[in-house]
Amino acid sequence: MLFIAFCKALDECQHCFHQWQHAAFSFLLAAQRGKQECLYICPMDAKEMYMRRCFELARLGEGFTAPNPMVGAVLVHNGRIIGEGYHASYGQAHAEVNAVGSVQPDDKNLIPQSTLYVSLEPCCIHGRTPPCTSLILQEKIPEVVVSVLDYTAEVRGKGLELLRSEGVKVTAGVLAEEGAELSIVRNTFVAKRRPFIALKYARSKDGFMGVRGRQVWISNRYSRRLSHKLRNRFDAILVGTNTALTDDPSLDNRLWYGTSPAKVLLDRNLRVPPESKLFHTPGKTLVVCEAMPDRHSYPEQVEFIRCAFDTELPGSLLQNLAGRNISSLLVEGGAVTLNHFIDQGLWDEAWIFTSNHRLGEGIQAPPLAGVEVSGFQLGSDRITVLHAISRRKFSAEIARLSACS
């Protein structure tokens, strides 16, 4: 209901969405600050409460941090949040730096008596920014509480070890399952060395996802907006040849704030004409093909990946995408393309939009078995979210893979 009301408001007021988001965030902050007043009567574990705030902050970076994870941090002194921050964009300051930087001048002297809560283990390596462990030691922060480890090979527990060896009190594993969920894209990317993969498709009530040779709309307008929200979350979006030919999709994010993903088209014999929309919407388009392209027929931002279209295709393509720092991939169909990924077990999450209309005949939607983690109604459509395996097993598997690599 809330999402639909939100979509309606957006339809009427698209241009001022950013101000809207900002106002909502300010409201959230004010509410959160108000909540501190009731800290002592709140039955929720204080560590969990601050960690939940870290998660909220982290999500504000959604769509902007890849291939880095979303991370949030709060600095707490005697039950009062004196600083908070999140990783807002790739290459910019980490959450811990922003949290420390947000402390008011009058509170700066409290930093060495405060506890830092972070949704992900602080880094101990020089990347695009200096290590956060150095900042923690330099600011003499005596206690750090984290949700999950960072499975990046050079970090993976070493950040916490270093802090402990310097006398910092460290607690790990607070709301670990939710923390793992928040960092699932990053941790999949570094542990499995391939992008995190989500499948997304709409199907009719009787199980069809399209009609051969012509475009049909299956899901409703709220679902379409939710699809664009999903596109904001992913680094790249992939479709097969027939989908590009039949639907002529733009494959960009027009109906939600944030970024548009890179576009990936599987087109073995270059059957999709250069004037198709997806080649002309902003951002890079990667065309996976066997045939030799006539480069000059396509806009400059189109790049070609020559690949054999055999059973190895999804695996070698994913390797290629990972090499380009594409850490998450949304596979939007059609059926042939989806089935190639499903048959090889190459998916992590699936979003299935089921309408209440029947098509009677057409292209069968893929059968998909997974763990249902969410199901909700969006107007006339039913949205089901599946995970390939349970996240608990998933996190255990990632921990195991990381240990072997």
Ligand SMILES: NC(=O)c1ccc[n+]([C@@H]2O[C@H](COP(=O)([O-])OP(=O)(O)OC[C@H]3O[C@@H](n4cnc5c(N)ncnc54)[C@H](OP(=O)(O)O)[C@@H]3O)[C@@H](O)[C@H]2O)c1
């Ligand atoms: N309801 C939804 O959510 C949704 C989403 C997307 C599309 N659709 C509908 O689905 C229909 C298209 O689906 P579709 O199953 O016919 O086609 P598709 O998956 O879009 O494209 C299939 C074609 O892509 C190439 N291809 C993809 N993966 C390949 C692989 N691993 N190995 C070899 N070739 C590969 C092949 O092209 P070549 O034959 O040239 O080798 C294959 O014939 C359209 O009607 C569209 O409207 C529905």
